Amino acid sequence: xxxxxxxxxxxxxxxxxxxxxxxxxxxxxxxxxxxxxxxxxxxxxxxxxxxxxxxxxxxxxxxxxxxxxxxxxxxxxxxxxxxxxxxxxxxxxxxxxxxxxxxxxxxxxxxxxxxxxxxxxxxxxxxxxxxxxxxxxxxxxxxxxxxxxxxxxxxxxxxxxxxxxxxxxxxxxxxxxxxxxxxxxxxxxxxxxxxxxxxxxxxxxxxxxxxxxxxxxxxxxxxxxxxxxxxxxxxxxxxxxxxxxxxxxxxxxxxxxxxxxxxxxxxxxxxxxxxxxxxxxxxxxxxxxxxxxxxxxxxxxxxxxxxxxxxxxxxxxxxxxxxxxxxxxxxxxxxxxxxxxxxxxxx
Numbered sequence: 001x002x003x004x005x006x007x008x009x010x011x012x013x014x015x016x017x018x019x020x021x022x023x024x025x026x027x028x029x030x031x032x033x034x035x036x037x038x039x040x041x042x043x044x045x046x047x048x049x050x051x052x053x054x055x056x057x058x059x060x061x062x063x064x065x066x067x068x069x070x071x072x073x074x075x076x077x078x079x080x081x082x083x084x085x086x087x088x089x090x091x092x093x094x095x096x097x098x099x100x101x102x103x104x105x106x107x108x109x110x111x112x113x114x115x116x117x118x119x120x121x122x123x124x125x126x127x128x129x130x131x132x133x134x135x136x137x138x139x140x141x142x143x144x145x146x147x148x149x150x151x152x153x154x155x156x157x158x159x160x161x162x163x164x165x166x167x168x169x170x171x172x173x174x175x176x177x178x179x180x181x182x183x184x185x186x187x188x189x190x191x192x193x194x195x196x197x198x199x200x201x202x203x204x205x206x207x208x209x210x211x212x213x214x215x216x217x218x219x220x221x222x223x224x225x226x227x228x229x230x231x232x233x234x235x236x237x238x239x240x241x242x243x244x245x246x247x248x249x250x251x252x253x254x255x256x257x258x259x260x261x262x263x264x265x266x267x268x269x270x271x272x273x274x275x276x277x278x279x280x281x282x283x284x285x286x287x288x289x290x291x292x293x294x295x296x297x298x299x300x301x302x303x304x305x306x307x308x309x310x311x312x313x314x315x316x317x318x319x320x321x322x323x324x325x326x327x328x329x330x331x332x333x334x335x336x337x338x339x340x341x342x343x344x345x346x347x
Contacts, residue, residue, distance in 0.1 A: 015311055017343040018054050023061065026334025028073045029321040032080055033118070037096060038332035039082045040321070040340045041070035047084055047094055050342050052330050065092055065100050072114040078121035085111025091125050091132065104132050104139045113151050117158035122174075124152050124161050131163050133174050142172045142181075151192050156199035164193035164204050169214070171202075184214045186221060192232050198240040201256060205231030211245060215260070222262035224254060228276065235282040235289070242267075242303060244280040244289050251277070251291055251301040251308060270301045270308030281322040281331075288328075292319025296335055300345070311343060 024043035031038050031052065040048045045064030051057075066086030073084050081095045089106040091114075104111075106127040113126040122135040126149035131142040143149070147166035154161055159175030168186045173179040189207035196203070203213045210225040211234070233246035242253040243261075251270045254261040275295035282289045287304045298312035298319060317337035324331050333341045 014313070015343050015345050015347070016054055017312075017341055018050065018058070020048075020050060020058060020340045022048060022334070022338035022340050024069075024338050025336045026320050026338060026340065027070055029323045029332040029334050029340075030073050030075050030082060031323055031325045031330075031332060032082065032096070033075050033077070033326070034080065035325040035327050035330070038323070038325070038330075038340075038342050039073060039094070040332070040334050041073035041084060042338070043069045045070060045086065045088075047073065047082065048340055049096065050332075050340060052325055052342060054342065054344055062098075065094065066090060071110060071112045072125065074114045074116045074123075077116040077118040077123065083114055083116065083123050083125075085114050085125050087111075089127065091123070091127075091134070103134050106130075106132070113149065115152045115154055115161070117154040120158040122154070122158055124154065126150075126152055126163070129165075131161060131172070133161060140174070142174070145170055147189075150190055151194075151204075153193055153195040153202075155195055156197065162193060162195055162202055164190040166190070169193065169202055169204060171216075184219060184221070186212050186223075191230055192234050194234040194236055194243075196236050196240045196243070196256070197238060200240065201243075201260075203234055203236075203243055205234060205245070205247075209247070211243075211254075213243070213254075213260075222260065224261060224266070233277075233279045235280045237282045237287065237289075237303075238285050242282070244282055244291075246277045246280050246291075249276055251280075251289060251299070251303070253289075253303055267303070267306075269303065269306040270299060271310065274314050279319050279322045281324055284324050284326060284328050286328060290322050290324070290331060290333075292322050292333060292335075294318040298322070298333060311345075312341070 027041040045066040046062040068087040091104040109128040129144035145165040169184040171182040190204040192205035209227040229247040277291040279292040295314035297314035301308040317335040321334040
């Protein structure tokens with residue numbers, strides 16, 4: 001991705017974008033696998049599609065697919081559409097033509113988190129204290145865990161699934177070889193989790209305003225403190241060198257080169273936003289990162305130059321979703337007010 005944040009025109013002109021008013025708050029957003037469509041999960045039960053091409057016509061508003069709020073959304077790893085979860089207990093597959101098929105139904109539970117693994121075509125979802133794993137028409141259950149599953153993520157090869165919960169993280173073997181679950185313990189509530197792209201680390205944000213990281217091979221752990229709020233969003237750089245975190249007024253990145261970050265301060269860079277970062281999203285291939293603020297501001301940061309630029313001006317509505325298209329030039333964002341935005345960074 002060729003983008004020079006030192007170019008003064010970036011400080012003056014906002015990138016091309018399309019903004020559509022939704023009918024409910026945005027819980028999250030995602031791009032389809034081919035990057036042609038951005039989808040937005042809404043609090044009224046609908047999933048709204050917008051074309052990534054800003055010159056294309058905007059389709060009419062979407063009808064609800066869940067009876068209640070949509071809580072989780074991701075690109076379908078085994079198709080061209082999306083998968084969604086709601087507080088109606090349903091895990092759904094959504095085709096781009098608007099058709100819907102049910103993957104699982106956990107009546108009385110919320111499907112709050114979804115993880116996908118593109119190479120294996122596997123979908124995982126949280127349902128109360130259980131984790132569901134769907135592949136090739138089969139749905140398997142893992143658990144129960146100590147508490148409600150607060151987040152989940154796949155290992156690099158897709159053969160293991162990590163589930164965050166009160167007291168730590170449990171890793172399940174979900175591939176051909178079945179092994180006993182492995183527990184990474186740390187007291188307290190873990191509210192967000194991401195497995196590093198190289199498979200070496202599992203990171204969580206905790207209720208105690210810090211992050212906890214385990215080195216998977218040795219089960220060694222480290223704790224990084226000093227946040228003014230709970231870290232609810234984590235994102236690894238594509239090369240697994242940096243872990244970006246929310247809950248700071250500037251971009252905050254922990255280095256995992258060499259021996260790792262324990263005992264060292266994080267790298268902090270960029271313009272200080274008028275508030276705290278609520279969502280972070282690392283670029284799929286390059287050294288850029290997006291940060292959405294609780295004021296509605298969105299910044300694009302470059303860790304190589306230690307610079308950032310404002311690509312969306314604060315409007316008072318917290319950013320609740322950020323997603324990169326696979327091409328790394330377009331992005332989607334949503335906020336608490338219900339604005340659905342697609343931005344094209346090509347100039």
